[in-house]
Amino acid sequence: MDERRLIHLEKLAGLQLESDERRRLLVDLAQMATLVARLPAGGGPLMVDPVIGSQRPAPQLDSPDNDFAGDLFLARAPHHDAGFFVVPAVRPENETKEEDR
Amino acid sequence: MTSWRYLTMHAARDLADRGELDLDAIDRAIRSAISGENPALGSYTQCLSAGAKPQAVPGSTAHALAGFGVAIKANIAGTGWRTDCGSRILKEYSAPYDATVVARLRRAGARFLGVTAMDEFGMGSSCEYSAWGEVHNPWHPDRTPGGSSGGSAAAVAAGLAWYALGSDTGGSVRLPAHCCGIVGLKPTWGRVSRYGLTAFASSLDTIGVLARDVKDAAQVYSAIAGPDPLDATSLPVSPGDPVAALTGLPRRRRIGVPRDFVRAAATPAVIEDLERVLAGLSADGAEIVSVDLPGLEAALATYTVISCAEAASNLARFDGTFYGARQPGSHYAAMVAETRSVGFGPEVKRRILLGTHVLADGYREQFYLRACRARQGLVTGMTALFRDIDALALPTAPTAAFALGSRLADPIAMYGSDVFTVPASLAGLPALTVPTGLDTDGLPLSVQLVGPACGEDYLLQLGAAVEERIRFRELKEAPWQRPL
Numbered sequence: 001m002d003e004r005r006l007i008h009l010e011k012l013a014g015l016q017l018e019s020d021e022r023r024r025l026l027v028d029l030a031q032m033a034t035l036v037a038r039l040p041a042g043g044g045p046l047m048v049d050p051v052i053g054s055q056r057p058a059p060q061l062d063s064p065d066n067d068f069a070g071d072l073f074l075a076r077a078p079h080h081d082a083g084f085f086v087v088p089a090v091r092p093e094n095e096t097k098e099e100d101r
Numbered sequence: 102m103t104s105w106r107y108l109t110m111h112a113a114r115d116l117a118d119r120g121e122l123d124l125d126a127i128d129r130a131i132r133s134a135i136s137g138e139n140p141a142l143g144s145y146t147q148c149l150s151a152g153a154k155p156q157a158v159p160g161s162t163a164h165a166l167a168g169f170g171v172a173i174k175a176n177i178a179g180t181g182w183r184t185d186c187g188s189r190i191l192k193e194y195s196a197p198y199d200a201t202v203v204a205r206l207r208r209a210g211a212r213f214l215g216v217t218a219m220d221e222f223g224m225g226s227s228c229e230y231s232a233w234g235e236v237h238n239p240w241h242p243d244r245t246p247g248g249s250s251g252g253s254a255a256a257v258a259a260g261l262a263w264y265a266l267g268s269d270t271g272g273s274v275r276l277p278a279h280c281c282g283i284v285g286l287k288p289t290w291g292r293v294s295r296y297g298l299t300a301f302a303s304s305l306d307t308i309g310v311l312a313r314d315v316k317d318a319a320q321v322y323s324a325i326a327g328p329d330p331l332d333a334t335s336l337p338v339s340p341g342d343p344v345a346a347l348t349g350l351p352r353r354r355r356i357g358v359p360r361d362f363v364r365a366a367a368t369p370a371v372i373e374d375l376e377r378v379l380a381g382l383s384a385d386g387a388e389i390v391s392v393d394l395p396g397l398e399a400a401l402a403t404y405t406v407i408s409c410a411e412a413a414s415n416l417a418r419f420d421g422t423f424y425g426a427r428q429p430g431s432h433y434a435a436m437v438a439e440t441r442s443v444g445f446g447p448e449v450k451r452r453i454l455l456g457t458h459v460l461a462d463g464y465r466e467q468f469y470l471r472a473c474r475a476r477q478g479l480v481t482g483m484t485a486l487f488r489d490i491d492a493l494a495l496p497t498a499p500t501a502a503f504a505l506g507s508r509l510a511d512p513i514a515m516y517g518s519d520v521f522t523v524p525a526s527l528a529g530l531p532a533l534t535v536p537t538g539l540d541t542d543g544l545p546l547s548v549q550l551v552g553p554a555c556g557e558d559y560l561l562q563l564g565a566a567v568e569e570r571i572r573f574r575e576l577k578e579a580p581w582q583r584p585l
Contacts, residue, residue: 038402
């Protein structure tokens with residue numbers, strides 16, 4: 001990342017850095033880029049099962065038709081049986097519905 | 102005998118029920134101790150008076166937490182204090198409502214002692230990135246208490262709170278628990294309502310518990326967990342009765358250990374301590390198996406990208422319009438830039454800029470989407486792993502509490518503190534930190550137990566078994582063994 005790119009990011013993020021602050025951040029961000037470079041390559045799925053509830057397809061992050069992160073977040077919410085995290089599918093027998101209110 | 106200020110809540114309750122302990126008098130003494138000792142420790146940024154709001158609800162004395170004082174992390178909203186998140190930008194913000202966890206503690210009859218210091222917006226591993234100064238470790242004043250819930254952990258370890266609430270995005274409850282030699286519980290994502298928690302990275306944020314032992318942690322967890330109509334992402338599963346589940350050893354005990362991953366990052370003292378704990382579990386009948394989980398090595402990079410991306414989005418609201426201490430500017434954009442540049446500290450700016458970068462056009466596929474895929478790979482791997490094992494055991498951190506100031510110039514070394522805690526965060530799984538021993542400098546070490554989704558009861562039961570075998574609280578080096 002160079003200084004021009006950082007100034008562009010500042011504008012996007014609603015920040016304005018002092019020049020010495022910017023110099024320090026460039027060093028830090030270069031280090032962070034080294035860390036981020038350890039991300040594995042490859043094209044695995046974004047979700048385990050891209051189906052919510054019945055048969056409605058879940059929004060895909062990389063779909064040009066759907067760029068709304070909120071949909072993705074809802075798709076991942078554990079309320080859905082095909083969401084991001086794996087949770088018990090059935091309510092324990094000794095649990096009442098009282099607490100759902 | 103342990104001083105009254107360092108008793109566990111369940112032990113104090115037994116004494117109070119027998120008429121041998123006056124909880125009201127102890128509450129007054131703890132508030133007095135906070136006034137005297139907090140200036141040197143720095144764990145509290147706001148002290149609440151006993152008579153002011155919040156008050157316990159009449160008739161709630163039957164609850165196990167009734168009458169005990171709690172410390173609240175500064176990113177959890179409540180009427181009666183400022184929810185400043187350790188940031189200048191929210192220095193005057195007071196929420197007009199209670200977070201669900203606060204409302205539940207209020208109903209249980211908890212007494213609110215104060216608001217604790219934290220790394221700004223939860224971004225940090227040492228409690229040095231607070232706008233209000235650093236926090237010192239009660240075991241050694243030159244060491245970090247861990248972060249970001251370092252103020253909460255230090256208060257509990259120093260006998261200035263019976264227990265505390267913290268938040269854990271990538272290890273911010275577990276790491277301070279490790280550094281301060283106490284118990285830290287990060288529940289399954291969605292198990293404890295996030296309503297009233299200032300968002301850092303929404304898909305990772307959880308509210309967790311810091312307590313003196315596993316039973317106290319279980320009591321607090323059972324009071325705050327459960328479905329909440331105010332949080333659409335809360336799980337429709339009640340916490341059950343984790344305290345009742347603490348009796349005896351768990352029936353199934355097949356414990357997985359990612360030994361290669363641990364050896365690559367931890368110091369010899371940490372590895373030795375973990376092996377000692379595992380040998381104890383094995384002697385008690387547990388089966389210890391080495392496991393290999395692809396993706397663990399990339400978890401820190403994955404976490405960094407996802408958490409920074411979500412932080413850049415979540416913190417966009419602090420622009421001086423609705424939220425944030427407004428700074429003057431010649432026009433709207435100048436006002437926003439000035440407000441955010443003056444209000445946010447260097448670490449928050451760093452993460453916002455990195456998050457903006459990984460979400461920007463032309464970079465999203467390369468960073469953010471790759472991180473999302475890596476995360477999904479880890480979730481899939483973890484899910485498969487927990488079909489074969491009952492819990493995962495690994496250290497909480499690669500080292501004991503490091504020296505204050507030693508990692509400020511090296512953000513990557515600072516982020517490395519979270520290498521063992523971020524996998525459970527990315528997978529949304531529950532994790533429990535239990536103190537287990539001391540390193541050669543006499544600083545606490547711990548084991549982190551990770552369970553399957555909604556496996557808190559099992560983790561607490563296993564953690565209690567570790568605690569019972571090691572008896573860490575009886576170590577003579579601990580701060581709670583020093584004379585008052």
